[in-house]
Amino acid sequence: MSELVKVVLKDDEIPRQWYNIQADLKKPVPPPVDKNGKPIGPDALAPVFPMNLIEQEVSTRRWIDIPEEILGILKLWRPSPLYRARRLEQALKTPAIILYKNEGVSPPGSHKPNTAVAQAYYNREFGIKRLTTETGAGQWGSALAFGCKLLGLECKVYMVRISFDQKPFRKIMMRTWGAECVASPSRETNAGRAILEKDPDTPGSLGIAISEAIEAAVTGKNTRYALGSVLNHVLMHQTIIGLEAKKQMEMLGLYPDVVIGCAGGGSNFAGLSFPFVCDKMAGRNVRVIAVEPAACPTLTRAPYVYDSGDVAMMTPLLAMYSLGHTFVPPPIHAGGLRYHGMAPLVSHVLREGLIEAQALHQMECYGAAMKFAHTEGFIPAPETSHAIAMAIREAEKAREEGKKRVILFNWSGHGLMDLTGYQAYLDGKLSDFALPEEMLTRSLASMEGLPRPPAA
């Protein structure tokens, strides 16, 4: 493979099933509960999600067929190429083989449409005409706008006001794909109006935007809500990434020693890694590392609890590592990793010892992103830079140990819509953030009185 730069698969080599890790877990993930600790049944979720997705959420079937219509749309950019980062390897003088899966080739530029298309499809099949969601920096909102347009649904996005004002380009993408995008808090919902009455100049927050999107879904005609990460079915839709990667690595005669993904809500990490965690549960030797920002260290610092997915506690309580639903992470550029909780399935496999977690500061990550752009050419998203930085650490360790090691990471998206972070870095205006310890203490305290998940 002396000249190989990437492995491409043909359209008809696309995986035709998603992998559902729930089938293989020794212990099941604790179910969502209400504030009294009572498990939430499917019916309670029905006003928010369509029943076919709720069924996927709780399914324990190992393989779930991907409908042909979804495959037809995914093939616009999938199978995504698996790259060997040969020029990065050379720059690092490492004996390691570094491979990455390029999810930046999708129309919105990240892994997010893998689930946006699927969610739009199942909602349409269920008779839904319109989806609502929230978005921070706009990566998820633009992916759902794209998915809805291609499947003929309307889409309404509540975008956190400060991002709405400061980041106009993602908003234009959403509009180009036909979505309506409003600043949150808006005057369109009770939740939004209540906040605006108290604080007309609020910059908004993801928690507020979630509250508005859910309210708009449950009160709207033929309307449901779509979430871009955290939930079981969302993570499952992303496993197509890892299934493709396995096929591509088999073509190379390689198997990874280390699998790496950045983790905010957990979906791109799970998408690449769960098919390998599956092998690990069957006895195969592979390390799997989730990388999070040191400014929002959910997997490395937070307790395993039942907590709400949003600040307004609109969602059921999920069993997960959580910094507390009132935690507001420092304003790092990797907006997609600024989440207080972590997907229950990712939390569960960490607790079971199947994966590891590491927290990195943003200056190291931007340095890694620059090294990547200067060797491999592509400019990564700030979220993705966390996975790159960890891959570089592992490659340097391999060099120090003189070991040939195969490192696979998820290049979850490009950074062309996030160039202001690079500007700040190049201008020397960027720095690391200390974890706001006092806020963390208060935030952890906010979970007191909530039910506890069963002991490990």
Add this chain to the structure above:
Amino acid sequence: MSELVKVVLKDDEIPRQWYNIQADLKKPVPPPVDKNGKPIGPDALAPVFPMNLIEQEVSTRRWIDIPEEILGILKLWRPSPLYRARRLEQALKTPAIILYKNEGVSPPGSHKPNTAVAQAYYNREFGIKRLTTETGAGQWGSALAFGCKLLGLECKVYMVRISFDQKPFRKIMMRTWGAECVASPSRETNAGRAILEKDPDTPGSLGIAISEAIEAAVTGKNTRYALGSVLNHVLMHQTIIGLEAKKQMEMLGLYPDVVIGCAGGGSNFAGLSFPFVCDKMAGRNVRVIAVEPAACPTLTRAPYVYDSGDVAMMTPLLAMYSLGHTFVPPPIHAGGLRYHGMAPLVSHVLREGLIEAQALHQMECYGAAMKFAHTEGFIPAPETSHAIAMAIREAEKAREEGKKRVILFNWSGHGLMDLTGYQAYLDGKLSDFALPEEMLTRSLASMEGLPRPPAA
């Protein structure tokens, strides 16, 4: 091919030679001349370009080997996928097969790096350490920054001041790839200082920026100038697009009835079409259409003359269709198509009747871009939208005539860095521009007294 969305080629299927159309022309292209009509010899170009590229410029060898190191870098995104725009076909209810070559998959997002990498390579082989260039909206500047970084050259970009101020994102891309980018006119060159003394608040122009970049090249140590279009060797580097497309179409058992590209300087158009023009010269039946903006109708309205490539007349006189070097096109969003002249090779094949030309207004093109984004998903660059609009016209004609026709066009780049044009369109603030006839008259008059190319 019922489910086929795209045809991908493996790394080792990349073409290993460029196609040089000069080998097959019945009459040679008239050579560049000075103001007295005297042909410019290679030595006169030596202060501006390295001799190995000057040799390519005048070569009549049909096939020129692509060096391994260039191939290694091109493979970061090449071979680019050939798509069948099945969802667009369905929306148009056309019996036509619409195929497009996606050049937006490169790190800077367009076809430009195909030549940027090659030019950086040949300059480095010749001992050059630093390249200078000009850029308007920034697509070429960012491609050259990318090419220079990956080949270890320094890069200096003179960016038209109004774009420098209004379009910060391409500038950040260039800086991320290590290039120095200054607003033009700058205080760093005689040309720049002279302009600033007369008009300190000038918005700048491409003509001024070219003057500065050439001055910086000829006065700098180990420095040369790089041009992103127009010249023979630049067009040749782009033929890898058409050579790949032919291979991919052969895999489908298809040959195009119509080949379409947008044309500003002519490089993406020539890149896709020249391998098919080659077949046409050998007797094959294929229509080839260059699409230009009605606001800058070089191929459809201009005379075939000897004219300068820049407003300051720093370049030799080239035999081409030209609106006159003083022509300033209306501010359409397709900045890459706002050029007064046209590549001599493209001009020549039009004159020989081997290709056709069509001029379209921007509202039709934006409408086509929206239709494309809503069906195929990818958001095209405003330049690319001209090729899409013509493909749609041809597909609609096929429907009216009830004919199955194979239409191939070049999707020259994505529009993620050009979203403000979409915003203006969505806000209803965009309109077509009338051709500034008076200015055209003056501009055509500015070429009086220049030597004339030989009659056809």
